[in-house]
Amino acid sequence: MGVLEALSNTALSRYMAESLWGYPIALTLHAIGMGLLVGVVCILNLRVLGVFRQIPFTGLNKWFPVILVGFLVNLCSGTMLYLSDPANLVKNWAFDVKIVLVVIGMILLLAMRATPAFKNISSMPAAAIGGNPSKVIAIVSLIVWLTAITSGRLTGYVTVY
Amino acid sequence: MNVQHILDSIEQTGLSHWVMGHYWVWPTMETMHFVGLSALFGGLALADLRLIGYMKNIPYKALSKIIPLAVVGFIINTITGVLFFIGNPHRYYPNVAFRFKMLCILLAGLNLLLYQFVVKPKADTWGAGDKTTWIAKCVGVASILLWIGVITGGRLIPFLE
Numbered sequence: 583m584g585v586l587e588a589l590s591n592t593a594l595s596r597y598m599a600e601s602l603w604g605y606p607i608a609l610t611l612h613a614i615g616m617g618l619l620v621g622v623v624c625i626l627n628l629r630v631l632g633v634f635r636q637i638p639f640t641g642l643n644k645w646f647p648v649i650l651v652g653f654l655v656n657l658c659s660g661t662m663l664y665l666s667d668p669a670n671l672v673k674n675w676a677f678d679v680k681i682v683l684v685v686i687g688m689i690l691l692l693a694m695r696a697t698p699a700f701k702n703i704s705s706m707p708a709a710a711i712g713g714n715p716s717k718v719i720a721i722v723s724l725i726v727w728l729t730a731i732t733s734g735r736l737t738g739y740v741t742v743y
Numbered sequence: 744m745n746v747q748h749i750l751d752s753i754e755q756t757g758l759s760h761w762v763m764g765h766y767w768v769w770p771t772m773e774t775m776h777f778v779g780l781s782a783l784f785g786g787l788a789l790a791d792l793r794l795i796g797y798m799k800n801i802p803y804k805a806l807s808k809i810i811p812l813a814v815v816g817f818i819i820n821t822i823t824g825v826l827f828f829i830g831n832p833h834r835y836y837p838n839v840a841f842r843f844k845m846l847c848i849l850l851a852g853l854n855l856l857l858y859q860f861v862v863k864p865k866a867d868t869w870g871a872g873d874k875t876t877w878i879a880k881c882v883g884v885a886s887i888l889l890w891i892g893v894i895t896g897g898r899l900i901p902f903l904e
Contacts, residue, residue: 610898613780614891621785625809634808638871641801648792728778735774 589668598666605666611659616734619652620727623691627720630699630712638708639699646695653688676736683730690723750832762830769830772823779823782816784890794866794883796875803869840903844896851889858882 589595598604626645629637664671671677694700697716712720753759762768786809792798793806828835835841862879869875875883 606902610895613894617781617784621781636805644798731777732774
């Protein structure tokens with residue numbers, strides 16, 4: 583028995599495929615988590631690039647837990663959505679692109695935390711902007727997350743034969 | 744002229760035909776609606792969390808500089824949302840989830856008035872480390888819950904037809 587078949591035989595997968603409310607609830611949580619995750623990551627990136635410079639750089643440290651909450655909500659709800667139709671979603675190119683982009687986006691976030699500006703965040707001046715490594719990551723991250731939303735939306739439109 | 748006639752005449756406009764007549768318009772607007780959602784919800788969540796008492800190391804007035812970005816998200820979503828309605832007025836008007844979503848937006852607007860005239864004047868004086876007030880906490884919690892309600896109503900529209 584293949585992995586996909588085994589997955590679709592799990593209790594959670596059958597619940598997601600057959601129950602009336604499992605799918606819409608997971609979809610709703612996924613949209614809420616997306617707003618929190620992508621919204622706060624993008625505002626963080628803009629701040630690193632010099633927008634909203636009145637916000638003290640040190641304060642950005644407190645945004646990572648907020649982003650993590652959004653990510654965890656979407657990891658759980660996304661897994662539930664995936665289990666509703668494991669065999670067909672892997673054949674959906676838009677879904678594959680989205681997963682790759684989300685993984686890249688999260689790696690970029692970890693990379694951002696490892697840049698000098700964030701490693702020394704407590705000693706950064708209030709009006710600081712990110713150094714070059716942080717700025718490059720911020721620009722790429724903005725593009726990655728906007729493209730991730732686009733491919734996530736297209737997942738529902740790609741027909742799988 | 745009753746409501747059905749108004750909906751009929753909306754459906755017969757050139758704009759309605761344009762929205763429904765091209766395969767790419769709907770998914771493009773949906774993607775923009777999701778990007779707008781992230782700007783709106785992410786931006787407001789950060790400001791609301793400060794009102795509730797999280798990240799007190801950021802002066803409120805500095806953090807509130809992100810609110811214009813949330814307003815941009817709201818404008819994007821008003822435009823795309825109105826276009827959805829014009830495209831398919833008979834689908835949205837009677838939909839319970841759509842009506843719930845509109846009610847939540849209305850209540851969020853009233854909550855915003857409370858914010859603007861009661862909470863903001865005081866919150867703007869909060870420096871780093873300053874505590875919040877009970878009414879600011881109530882307005883912040885209400886804002887987060889109402890926007891979660893808006894997202895929930897929107898996401899459930901296709902499931903309550």
